[in-house]
Amino acid sequence: MKDLQALREKLSSLDVELLEMVARRQEIVAEIGRVKSSAGRGTRDYAREKDVLNLARQTARRVGVDEDIGEEMFRLLIRASLAAQELDKVTSERTGSGKRALVVGGAGQMGQWFVRFLDAQGYSIELCDPKPAASGHPRFATLDDTDLAHDLIVLATPIRESVSLLEQLTSRKPTGVVFDISSLKGPLAGSLQNLVTAGCLVTSIHPMFGPDTELLSGRNVVFVDLGVPEATATVRELFSSTMAEQVSMSLDGHDHAMAYVLGLSHAVNIAFFNALSQSGEEAEELAKLSSSTFDAQMDVASRVAEENPYLYFEIQSLNTHSPRALVTLLNAVTQVAGRVLDGDEKGFVELMAQGKAFLARRPEDRP
Known part of the structure; x- marks a missing residue:
């Protein structure tokens, strides 16, 4: 047993060294990011990533480690490096310095994401939410409590609530840029147009990622221009220092796509876990016999089951394109x-074969 204890201590010492080396690597990564930024180069370099992954596999093979393990370790390091460089770039540019931003619904999960995102850019953040938030920023319970003299007003609220809030903003005509982040745009169309008619700087976006997202590389932000290009340009600039893909769509085109991208995928997973729950089978027993396909589907379904059911119902029921997608399913x-x-x-x-042919048309650079 003494030999076992000695070996465990040696292993623990090596684990500490590994993490210390990762920390030193991150310091070098930060320096590289600053050099890239000053030279006007993009954060992500796919050719360099390929070289790093090839080196990982070659080295793993040479030292007798499984090549897939070596590659996976370095993919994780690359992701951590990109996230660090992206945050450093966003923070260093300080585009929001001296400006005020109001995040309506700032105590919610996506509201808190925008609080962190705008705070990193130097904005002075205020929240409008009846619920307290852990971020510690100044908070107002309602729009009536604020002066609305903000450079940015972000609506990170449920779809139905956003309609009412947009109408309130229309009556007060704020001078700053207003944008919502709703998953659907059709239910907001009339209220958004009222803001445009009132002469407000308004646009609409849909961040195609969740509140736990740290790295925006490979993530999409959909922009729906409402005929106020100045507002859209301002919000686009917020994401210019990130690696997010900026996608332009019409209002109706957005909701048509979301009937499949969100509505259909949600419905498939809800049907999947409800079919299991109604089957009479025990989850514990199925887990013992699981396959790679079943495990992968269970992972996705489990994440869907943890989401906000009220939001998911809004996404299904308020989209006029949903019935067609559901009937197709x-x-x-x-x-x-x-x-x-x-x-x-x-x-x-x-x-x-029909499904395989469809999926083969998916671009290779998508996950």
Whole structure:
């Protein structure tokens, strides 16, 4: 047992050294990021990442470590490096220095994300939310309690609540840039147009990521210009120092796409975990027999199950394009069931081939 204890102590010492080396690596990464920024170069260098991953696999092979483990370790390090460089760039540019930002719904999860994001850019942050927030910024319970003399006003609120808030803003005509982050735009269309008609600087965006996101590389931010290009340009600038992809869409085009990107994917997972819960099978027993496909689906479904059910219902019920997507899902499930119950192997294989052909058209640079 003494030998075992000695080996464990040696291993713990090595673990500490590994983390110390990671810290030193991050210091060098920060220096590289600053050099890139001063030279006007982008944060991400895909060619360099490929070289680093190739080196990881070669080194792993040479020292007798599984190559996949070596590559996965370095992918994690690259991701941490990019997140650190992105945050450093956002913070160093200080585009919001001397400006005020009001985050309505700032105590919520996405509200808190925007609080951190704008705070890093130097904005003086205030919250409008009846609920307290952990961030410690000045907070107002309602819009009536604020002077609305802010350079930015962010609506990070539920869809129905956003409609009412936009109407309140229309009556007060704030001079700063106003934008919502709603998952749907159709229900807000009339209220957004009222703000435009009132002469306000207003635009609309949809961050296609969750509140736990730290690195924006590979993430999309959808911009819906409402005919006020100055407002859209201001909000685009907020993300210019990040690696987020900025996507332009029309208001109706956005909601049509969201019926499938959000609505359909949510519905599939909700149907999946409800089918399991109604099957009479025990989750513990299924876990013992799980496969790679089942585990992957369970991981996604488990994350969906933890989301806000009221928001998810709004995304389904308030989108005028949802019925078509849901009927398409029903038809697809019926087709699969029909092929199986009829013993139609050819038809089943054709369904698989049809799906495979569709998925093959997905760009290679997407996850």
